[in-house]
Amino acid sequence: MTEHGELPADVEALATGLDRAGYLADESLATALFLAVRMGQPILLEGEPGVGKTEAAKALATVLSTVLVRLQCYEGLTAAEALYEWNYPRQLLGIRLAEARGEQLTDDDLFGPGYLLRRPLLAAIEHPGPRPAVLLIDEIDRADDEFEAFLFELLAESTVTIPELGTRRAVVPPVAVLTSNRTRDLHDALRRRCLYHWIGYPGSERVADIIRRREPAASTPLAAAVAGSVARLRALDLTKPPGVAEAIGWACALTTLGIARLTPEAAGRTLSAVLKHQEDQDAALRAGLSTVVGTDE
Ligand SMILES: Nc1ncnc2c1ncn2[C@@H]1O[C@H](COP(=O)(O)OP(=O)(O)OP(=O)(O)O)[C@@H](O)[C@H]1O
Ligand SMILES: [Mg+2]
Numbered sequence: 001m002t003e004h005g006e007l008p009a010d011v012e013a014l015a016t017g018l019d020r021a022g023y024l025a026d027e028s029l030a031t032a033l034f035l036a037v038r039m040g041q042p043i044l045l046e047g048e049p050g051v052g053k054t055e056a057a058k059a060l061a062t063v064l065s066t067v068l069v070r071l072q073c074y075e076g077l078t079a080a081e082a083l084y085e086w087n088y089p090r091q092l093l094g095i096r097l098a099e100a101r102g103e104q105l106t107d108d109d110l111f112g113p114g115y116l117l118r119r120p121l122l123a124a125i126e127h128p129g130p131r132p133a134v135l136l137i138d139e140i141d142r143a144d145d146e147f148e149a150f151l152f153e154l155l156a157e158s159t160v161t162i163p164e165l166g167t168r169r170a171v172v173p174p175v176a177v178l179t180s181n182r183t184r185d186l187h188d189a190l191r192r193r194c195l196y197h198w199i200g201y202p203g204s205e206r207v208a209d210i211i212r213r214r215e216p217a218a219s220t221p222l223a224a225a226v227a228g229s230v231a232r233l234r235a236l237d238l239t240k241p242p243g244v245a246e247a248i249g250w251a252c253a254l255t256t257l258g259i260a261r262l263t264p265e266a267a268g269r270t271l272s273a274v275l276k277h278q279e280d281q282d283a284a285l286r287a288g289l290s291t292v293v294g295t296d297e
Contacts, residue, residue: 007037007064007131014063023052023059024202024210032197033060040132042155042176044140044191047199049181050243052210054138056199057177061134067127069174070136071120073143079150083160085117111164122168125160129172141180145187152190204231207247214248217255225262226251229293230274236287238280250274264289 008014014037015030025033033056036043045053061068071082091110098105118126120135127133140148154160158170178194180186202210207227211218218226226247234241242250253273259266267289275281290296 017063018059021059021062022213023055024206029197029199032195036195037175040173042178042194044178044194044196045199046180046182048201048243050245051199051201052244053179053199057134057136064131066131067133068136069120069124069133070138073139075142077143077147081119082121083119084122084162087115087117091115122160124174125168125170127172132172133174135174135176137178140178141183148187148190152193155193204228207244210244211248211251215251215255218251222260222262223251229262232292233284236283238283239277240280242274246274262293264293264295267293
């Protein structure tokens with residue numbers, strides 16, 4: 001493991017650290033994250049919903065014992081909202097106070113650092129170190145094209161320009177982790193700037209391990225049964241195939257009800273924890289719950 005304050009020495013050290021932070025990464029993901037940290041290059045994590053993209057960035061921040069700065073992207077997100085805003089109420093108060101004292105404030109006073117609200121991108125750029133912040137730019141595919149264009153400049157230069165204050169250069173450039181569910185294609189220019197890793201849905205054994213990690217109340221056989229059943233559900237033609245998050249949720253529902261064995265009846269009682277669409281539940285029932293839980297094999 002890493003000494004406090006040091007970057008992980010190798011891929012194995014990073015994987016062990018992630019494991020301790022409760023995140024199970026396979027070797028290819030651990031390698032990709034290690035390279036992102038060591039090469040100081042942004043990394044783009046793509047994958048289906050719920051495969052652990054967001055959690056990977058959080059766990060990475062834990063391993064590096066540094067802050068996680070998260071920017072949640074959405075349609076219409078503007079560069080200004082992501083970078084900084086001026087604290088208008090505080091500026092107004094400043095003006096009132098100055099008037100009461102018979103003083104006059106200049107623009108330089110009002111647009112100074114004291115009135116600046118740092119939004120995630122600026123907070124990450126201005127993070128004082130000594131370790132780099134982890135900057136999670138979550139669900140970049142939800143933001144608009146223009147925002148993406150703005151972003152790749154920022155990522156390339158690790159600088160931002162605030163008209164009233166000038167250019168700010170990162171003291172310690174952040175480790176940038178971008179995630180996407182591929183609801184739309186990202187610009188080639190952005191991809192080229194990033195390392196890339198596709199997080200696939202893990203095999204059943206790993207899913208069972210993840211369940212055990214996240215839901216310790218679930219026994220090893222129960223976790224294995226849930227992982228196997230989720231794999232069988234994923235083989236059906238569903239609108240929304242359950243992911244790792246749903247597998248964990250299912251195990252949690254079962255343990256909460258005090259159910260130790262995943263029988264067809266138990267699956268029926270808890271189906272809504274794993275299938276979130278009526279038509280998917282119907283498809284599972286049509287396939288037969290004993291088939292889903294594997295008791296008729
Ligand atoms: N490899 C893993 N190790 C430990 N926990 C995991 C792993 N993969 C997923 N999880 C757990 O699964 C859940 C979903 O993960 P997360 O939110 O990171 O998915 P995501 O890929 O960001 O999904 P979305 O695209 O919906 O945002 C979390 O509770 C997370 O802890
Ligand atoms: Mg996510």
